[in-house]
Amino acid sequence: MNNERLMKVLLAPIVSEKTSRMAEMAGQVGFRVVGDATKQEVAKAVEMLFEVQVDSVRILNVKGKQKRFGQRLGKRQDWRKAYVRLKAGQDIDFGGGA
Numbered sequence: 001m002n003n004e005r006l007m008k009v010l011l012a013p014i015v016s017e018k019t020s021r022m023a024e025m026a027g028q029v030g031f032r033v034v035g036d037a038t039k040q041e042v043a044k045a046v047e048m049l050f051e052v053q054v055d056s057v058r059i060l061n062v063k064g065k066q067k068r069f070g071q072r073l074g075k076r077q078d079w080r081k082a083y084v085r086l087k088a089g090q091d092i093d094f095g096g097g098a
Helices: 002-008 017-026 037-048
Strands: 012-015 028-033 054-062 064-070 072-075 080-087
Touching: 002 012, 002 037, 017 028, 028 037, 037 054, 037 080
Parallel strands: none
Antiparallel strands: 012 028, 028 080, 054 080, 064 072
16 A cells, blocks of 8 residues: 555544444544545554554444435435444544643
């Protein structure tokens, strides 16, 4: 896997109550990833970008919701997310330490 591809795999961290609780309890973090990302690519990208050791990766496909835009029905885009479990003692801080 080349570094150029790995830099594009992770789109954004998922910061919510659920993911912050998962980070505290189980040492897991959530990321929004590209639609064709594999578990191995996500693990290598997290290790490269955040300099941590990855224990396991789970990937989920999220179906876009049906929404109404005025009188028309529309559909939000499908997307993909990954839950990354870090090895014991590892941590990623998205807050910036302010």
